[in-house]
Amino acid sequence: MRLLLAAVLLAAAAGACGRENMPASIQEARAKHEARLMAQPGVVSVGIGRDADGTEVIVVGLDRERPETRAALPRDLDGYRVRVQIIGSVRAR
Amino acid sequence: MNGDLDTARSTLRQVSRELLARPNVTATGVGYKMSGGRRTKTLSIVCSVVRKLPASALAAGDLVPATIQGVPTDVVETGRIRALQAPTGRFRPAPGGVSIGHRDITAGTLGCLVRKGGQTFILSNNHVLADSNAAQIGDPILQPGPFDGGSLATDHIANLEAFVPITFLAPEPPSECPFARAVIAALNAGCQVIGSQTRYRIVSLQAQDNLVDAAIARPLSAADVRDEILGIGSIQGTAQGTLGMAVKKSGRTTGVTTGEILQVDVTVDVQYGAGQVARFTDQLLAGAMSQGGDSGSAVLEGGNRLVGLLFAGSDVTTIINRIEHVFSALGVTR
Numbered sequence: 001m002r003l004l005l006a007a008v009l010l011a012a013a014a015g016a017c018g019r020e021n022m023p024a025s026i027q028e029a030r031a032k033h034e035a036r037l038m039a040q041p042g043v044v045s046v047g048i049g050r051d052a053d054g055t056e057v058i059v060v061g062l063d064r065e066r067p068e069t070r071a072a073l074p075r076d077l078d079g080y081r082v083r084v085q086i087i088g089s090v091r092a093r
Numbered sequence: 094m095n096g097d098l099d100t101a102r103s104t105l106r107q108v109s110r111e112l113l114a115r116p117n118v119t120a121t122g123v124g125y126k127m128s129g130g131r132r133t134k135t136l137s138i139v140c141s142v143v144r145k146l147p148a149s150a151l152a153a154g155d156l157v158p159a160t161i162q163g164v165p166t167d168v169v170e171t172g173r174i175r176a177l178q179a180p181t182g183r184f185r186p187a188p189g190g191v192s193i194g195h196r197d198i199t200a201g202t203l204g205c206l207v208r209k210g211g212q213t214f215i216l217s218n219n220h221v222l223a224d225s226n227a228a229q230i231g232d233p234i235l236q237p238g239p240f241d242g243g244s245l246a247t248d249h250i251a252n253l254e255a256f257v258p259i260t261f262l263a264p265e266p267p268s269e270c271p272f273a274r275a276v277i278a279a280l281n282a283g284c285q286v287i288g289s290q291t292r293y294r295i296v297s298l299q300a301q302d303n304l305v306d307a308a309i310a311r312p313l314s315a316a317d318v319r320d321e322i323l324g325i326g327s328i329q330g331t332a333q334g335t336l337g338m339a340v341k342k343s344g345r346t347t348g349v350t351t352g353e354i355l356q357v358d359v360t361v362d363v364q365y366g367a368g369q370v371a372r373f374t375d376q377l378l379a380g381a382m383s384q385g386g387d388s389g390s391a392v393l394e395g396g397n398r399l400v401g402l403l404f405a406g407s408d409v410t411t412i413i414n415r416i417e418h419v420f421s422a423l424g425v426t427r
Binding site: 027030031034038044045046047048049050056059061087088089090091092093 | 201218220225306336337355356357358359360361362363364365366372376378383384385386387388403404405406407408409410412
């Protein structure tokens with residue numbers, strides 16, 4: 001009986017750990033890092049796009065060329081590639 | 094062969110006026126007779142009609158005879174023929190894709206018609222129909238918009254019915270608020286008095302994000318609006334925009350253009366002039382398919398299903414609200 005209880009607890013603990021270590025989806029990764037990315041100087045957008053090879057990537061939009069911001073941005077986030085793109089200022093039309 | 098063409102042309106010259114006098118006939122010309130959907134080698138006098146009707150439904154005098162002076166005739170259905178008109182012009186009834194605007198703005202685009210409580214409304218952006226929150230409910234909406242010559246006396250088409258307010262990012266840190274500073278100072282003084290180690294400080298709340306830039310206007314008469322989109326046609330329901338989807342729009346400035354959804358889940362800061370910036374979340378991003386004045390355009394996928402409402406852009410992008418957010422924020426349907 002005691003052994004059974006221990007087994008159940010162990011399984012539950014393993015399950016919980018498993019969930020914590022599960023890789024986040026690209027949507028979760030984008031949402032998690034959005035505020036930090038948007039706070040960088042010149043960043044106007046953060047979205048999910050596709051690379052030329054079809055892989056989903058996190059796309060960071062800049063208002064103009066910004067070498068310092070570019071250097072400060074991560075190459076990937078939670079295992080997803082980050083692409084930096086100059087999109088210019090976005091205005092209501 | 095040339096003889097047949099000359100005969101048909103001279104016969105048509107004699108009778109075209111008489112043919113065009115028949116109620117259903119909108120155009121006449123000389124062309125090869127169609128039979129079973131295929132072109133034959135027989136030259137004929139072609140009468141275009143709004144709708145093809147059975148002979149029994151027409152008065153004998155309104156029927157196009159099978160032959161005229163020995164020349165065979167053909168009847169083809171072409172619908173009502175309209176002059177090709179620039180979207181900046183005055184349209185009655187007005188379809189989607191044409192110029193529209195609140196009396197205090199320049200001009201934007203009439204998106205499409207939507208339904209609410211059994212009534213029909215015009216859908217466009219808040220910054221087109223409600224002057225970026227500055228308008229009053231009931232304000233007049235002009236078609237075409239003021240920049241395109243629309244005036245209250247002759248072009249008043251609708252009244253502002255409702256809009257989703259746009260929340261702008263605070264231009265200054267709210268910690269400048271003297272009231273907040275006074276309250277905090279009092280609280281901290283109190284803490285000191287009772288010997289508590291706790292101290293309060295001002296935290297500025299993050300401005301609320303926006304999902305849509307949208308508004309509706311009530312047409313003065315249902316006969317003044319048309320449930321289709323200029324250059325695109327009728328809308329076939331709605332769909333969810335997805336990455337890679339091919340889309341199109343019809344707008345006041347650039348007319349019908351096409352593009353592709355290049356990004357989804359987009360958070361973007363949008364400038365509204367006068368230094369105002371608003372943050373939008375869960376937007377669709379397409380390539381360069383719009384210019385100033387195209388705001389409010391309905392965005393559709395290949396099968397004419399509605400996926401979004403165009404409202405902003407840069408030199409290389411176009412930003413689109415998801416139609417599901419627009420509909421739920423305004424409580425409207427198609």
